[in-house]
Amino acid sequence: MEALNLDYKNVPSKGTIAGAGVRKIEAVDVTKVYSTKKSQFVALNRVSFHVDAHEFVSFVGPSGCGKSSLLRIIAGLEPLTMGDLSINGHEIEGPGADRGMVFQSYTLFPWLSVRENIEFGLTLKGVPLFEKRAIADHFMELVGLHKFAKSLPKELSGGMKQRVAIARALANNPDVLLMDEPFGALDPQTKNAMQELLLRIWEKEKTTVVFITHDIEEAIFLSQRVYVMQAHPGTIRSEIAIPRGMRQVEDVKDSEAFVKLKKQIISLIGHHDE
Numbered sequence: 295m296e297a298l299n300l301d302y303k304n305v306p307s308k309g310t311i312a313g314a315g316v317r318k319i320e321a322v323d324v325t326k327v328y329s330t331k332k333s334q335f336v337a338l339n340r341v342s343f344h345v346d347a348h349e350f351v352s353f354v355g356p357s358g359c360g361k362s363s364l365l366r367i368i369a370g371l372e373p374l375t376m377g378d379l380s381i382n383g384h385e386i387e388g389p390g391a392d393r394g395m396v397f398q399s400y401t402l403f404p405w406l407s408v409r410e411n412i413e414f415g416l417t418l419k420g421v422p423l424f425e426k427r428a429i430a431d432h433f434m435e436l437v438g439l440h441k442f443a444k445s446l447p448k449e450l451s452g453g454m455k456q457r458v459a460i461a462r463a464l465a466n467n468p469d470v471l472l473m474d475e476p477f478g479a480l481d482p483q484t485k486n487a488m489q490e491l492l493l494r495i496w497e498k499e500k501t502t503v504v505f506i507t508h509d510i511e512e513a514i515f516l517s518q519r520v521y522v523m524q525a526h527p528g529t530i531r532s533e534i535a536i537p538r539g540m541r542q543v544e545d546v547k548d549s550e551a552f553v554k555l556k557k558q559i560i561s562l563i564g565h566h567d568e
């Protein structure tokens with residue numbers, strides 16, 4: 295029988311603590327100008343940041359500050375106008391299998407089952423059936439959907455669909471998981487449950503995550519570092535480190551440290567709006 299090759303989780307650049315501290319994404323003076331026939335609009339102005347291996351980094355800011363533009367540029371779906379942006383030291387020139395995406399809108403293939411959706415990228419890569427099945431099983435288990443392997447997306451709730459989307463992205467073993475308001479369309483209870491689940495997954499898989507949200511609580515709860523953005527034009531106003539161990543506190547979102555950080559970020563964002 296063919297031996298199972300699950301070493302995909304142990305590639306040196308991720309999945310091992312040894313890779314921690316290694317620069318994964320580096321952005322220097324990234325500028326994005328959208329041009330139409332009549333005008334030019336500066337969506338991002340000289341945005342510089344970095345994301346290290348295994349980090350969970352969020353970008354938070356008001357509507358229109360360029361969060362989605364930034365994520366699309368990292369994903370290689372949108373070209374930057376000026377500046378430098380690299381992943382693993384290589385300039386980003388287009389989309390790549392090293393980056394997995396999860397969007398706010400549900401992007402599952404409606405005609406494919408949960409298992410087939412999760413296996414889709416692996417099928418394209420020609421991963422052998424046995425291995426593909428094992429990887430899908432692992433990630434269905436991880437997001438708690440193994441009982442729904444044969445279900446179609448239309449039979450799933452919004453939260454379940456996003457769990458499939460996360461499993462699908464992770465099954466391709468991306469170097470970086472890019473998430474654009476993935477829980478933005480969910481009700482508050484489901485959103486909280488998804489945040490808890492994502493943290494558990496991140497702690498287990500050691501994935502590097504770049505997370506976009508306008509929800510300040512969500513950013514503080516999930517991240518190790520938060521970049522606070524402002525609009526007109528989109529720039530990074532501040533970088534906030536979230537203290538280690540804060541999440542271990544019960545009802546962390548009501549804790550003094552959490553509320554203090556939230557007020558700090560609100561004032562940073564609010565300051566610009568005045």
Ligand SMILES: Nc1ncnc2c1ncn2[C@@H]1O[C@H](COP(=O)(O)OP(=O)(O)OP(=O)(O)O)[C@@H](O)[C@H]1O
Pocket residue numbers: 328329335337355356357358359360361362363364508528
């Ligand atoms: N393709 C485009 N052509 C022209 N302008 C664009 C385009 N995409 C985005 N913009 C403009 O760039 C700015 C930043 O948009 P972006 O969607 O990146 O912001 P955002 O912070 O993600 O906003 P939101 O939180 O509302 O989704 C906005 O003013 C938007 O209107």
